[in-house]
Amino acid sequence: MDRRIYGVETEFGVHYSHPGARPLTPEEVARYLFRPVVEWGRSSNVFVSNGSRLYLDVGSHPEYATAECSTLDELVAVDKAGEVMMQRLIDQATERMAADGFTGTIYLYKNNADSAGNSYGSHENYLLNRRTEFRRLSEALIPFLITRQLYAGAGKVVAPRTGDADPGTLDRDRPDGAHFAFSQRADHVMEGISSATTRSRPIINTRDEPHADAAEYRRLHVIVGDSNMSETTQLVRFGATDLMLRMIEAGTPLGDHQLENPILAIRQVSHDLTGTAELSLRSGQRRSALQLQWHYLEQATAFVERHGAHHDRLDAVLDLWERALDAVQRQDSTGIDTEIDWAIKQRFLSRYADRHGLDWDSPRLAQLDLSYHDITPGRGLFTLLQSRGAAARFLDDDAVRQAVDTPPATTRATLRGRFIQAAREAGQAYAVDWTHLKLSDRPLLTVATKDPFQTSSERLDELLRSIPSADRTPAEGRQDGDASSIHPV
Amino acid sequence: MSQQYSGSRSEREEDVPAPDPVPAPAGGSAQGTTTDLDSLLDEIDSVLETNAEEFVKGFVQKGGQ
CATH class of the missing domain: 3.30.920 (Metal Transport, Frataxin; Chain A)
Structure with missing residues (x-):
């Protein structure tokens, strides 16, 4: 499809902190957060005037589903507008809670894991032509989705292993000690493809609700992604995935790279910052994440040369895709450490660790990891980095503000x-x-x-x-x- | 701006200037954001709550999707 409908759904983590006082549960805080929504729409599940949906989801996660977008600029602006709305809910809830005697601090994290190993998602929706055979599409797409964390990952400080490594478990290849990994979500993915979301957390969810003419379209629901803070990271994540879909829809042969064990592979990739860990393919061959991604990038570049650019951010997508792979290959992230979430985060946390003589198992680094995803401007680490020019963007505040009110x-x-x-x-x-x-x-x-x-x-x-x-x-x-x-x- | 957000570190709140609306550069850190990063490294402790371990452990909730 030349023009595609995109959307992204974000579940936010809720954290209320008030040292020394009675803790409030996320459910209690979520109820405060959504009180203005319920008063406005008589429901905790509403469509707002920018066309997006705001609701309380499973586990009391505030969730925001962007309106239908057909350009990457729209998609990223409408997604960022959701953070602005959530911040307004935080401000109102903070006031109401203070009036009720709860004077702690509300944090909303746009991340994918809490400290106890619970995970929540960033779900992408792509409209597809019904003509494309879904099985062929998912076989071709899954190896791409497993390896795109090299540039789409939000970065994660991983705690040390608690027990001995069991050779039968999925995380047998991860380092024992605390370390930095590409992805928030990878360790929580339990299946390649399935109709479940909470129970088994697949990479692609088969729920096919096109919200459109089902004879013509179907929906691809990708639930493997990390929530991104960086606009430029989002650009390459959605832009590269759209290019893959274009090639698959056009019948471009991409080779058979089906993985023997997708959920083992996604962990191998996340915990190997060199990008060179060899993944076993069903064909018996072995390929690294870097090899697979270089292959997809090469195919995509050739495809664009043959068919032309279908949107004006395409050069930026291909350029950042290439620079990210190059950075991983050369093990030098200075070329992407204002543009790719994991590299922006790793740069700051490494500098902080050096300055204070900390190892990756320091609770302070785990706290900074959370802080990176704290959406509150002037407090959250990403917002501070962006305001200091240490995180690049391709939109501006006006575009995001406009997307709050305008569909x-x-x-x-x-x-x-x-x-x-x-x-x-x-x-x-x-x-x-x-x-x-x-x-x-x-x-x-x-x-x-x-x-x-x-x-x-x-x-x-x-x-x-x-x-x-x-x-x-x-x-x-x-x-x-x-x-x-x-x-x- | 920071004081309404920072937790228990009130004695250091005045040290945190409001973030400047600096336009972000295109391209990586090689193009020079080191100074800004240094100042943020100096200031970040004042926006973080003090007991890191307790703070991180306190963030628990039910899984989502």
């Missing part, structure tokens, strides 16, 4: 955003999901938006005209909008 213009999310805004301004009860817009008192006029690329709808215009106070153009409506009523946060 992506290139997809049906723009219809959803317009509808929510108009309905709220007029004080009308409404219901929306990914494919429907409904005013509660006009159910027969419900607008179905089956085509995710649709950006205008006569039926929606008609529905909005039926609201007395909403008969104005969308642009005016947006300017006139009362932010306090069209937004929960």
Whole structure:
């Protein structure tokens, strides 16, 4: 597909700290966090006016699912906008909790693991043509997803092994001592491909909810990724994955690199910063993560030469992909340590460790690892690094702020955003999901938006005209909008 | 800005300047962000809560998806 719908769902970790005081459970804190959402939408599961979804998920994780995006700029901006919304929820909850006598500190982490080994996800959605045979697609894609941590990994300080290495276990190849690894998520992935999410945590989840015409499209749900803080890391992660999908959709032969044991391989890759650990293929051959990724990059570059660039960030994607592999190969990350999450994090933590004479088993480094993912500006390590120029970006604060209030213009999310805004301004009860817009008192006029690329709808215009106070153009409506009523946060 | 966020290190809060809105460079650290990183290395302890081990262990929750 030349234009693809992308989305990413992020589960945030909740941490309330108040040394010496009664601890609050994540559930209690999450309830405080979502109180403004419930007051706004009478539910803890709402669509907000930028077209995205905000909700409390399994295990009381605040979750944010981006609206449908069709460019990488939109996707990263809308994802970052979710962090802004979460911060507003933190600010409000902090006030309310203080009024109730809870004066500790709320931390929300955009990461993938707590200290007890629980994991939560960053789930990517890619719209695919139904014509592409799914089995062939997943066979070709899984070795890529297992090895892309070389540039998509968020980095992790790994605690020392507690027992003896058991040769039968999946982590038999990891070092015994504390160390730095590429990925947050790799150690928690339990299956290659499955319909489960919580129980077995596969790489690709087969749940096929295209939220679109199912005869034409299907959804690819990738749940193996780390949550990224860095905009540039997100660019190469989503951009390279899209290129792989384009090649597979076009029938480009990519070779058979199916892995003998995908979940062992993903751990081998994560715990080997040299990128050279040999992974066993089903064919009996062995390949390193670097070899596989160089191969995919070469194929992608040739593919783009043959078919042309399909978006204007493609050069940046290919360039960073190449520099990241080169950095791993040369074992010198100075060329990517403002652009790739694991390298940005490793650079700062290594410098800190050197200065204070710490080893990787120091709790302070584990704390800094968490701090990197703390979304609060001026406190979270990544936000501090970015404000000092030690983490690069390709968007700016204005683009992110705009994405908080404005849906992506290139997809049906723009219809959803317009509808929510108009309905709220007029004080009308409404219901929306990914494919429907409904005013509660006009159910027969419900607008179905089956085509995710649709950006205008006569039926929606008609529905909005039926609201007395909403008969104005969308642009005016947006300017006139009362932010306090069209937004929960 | 930092004081509302830092935990129990109130005596050091004044030391932390608000982050400057410096535009980020393209390319890696080779292009020169060492000085900024040095100052952040000096300041980071004042935004972290003091008992690292207790702090990290205190972050536990149910698994998500």
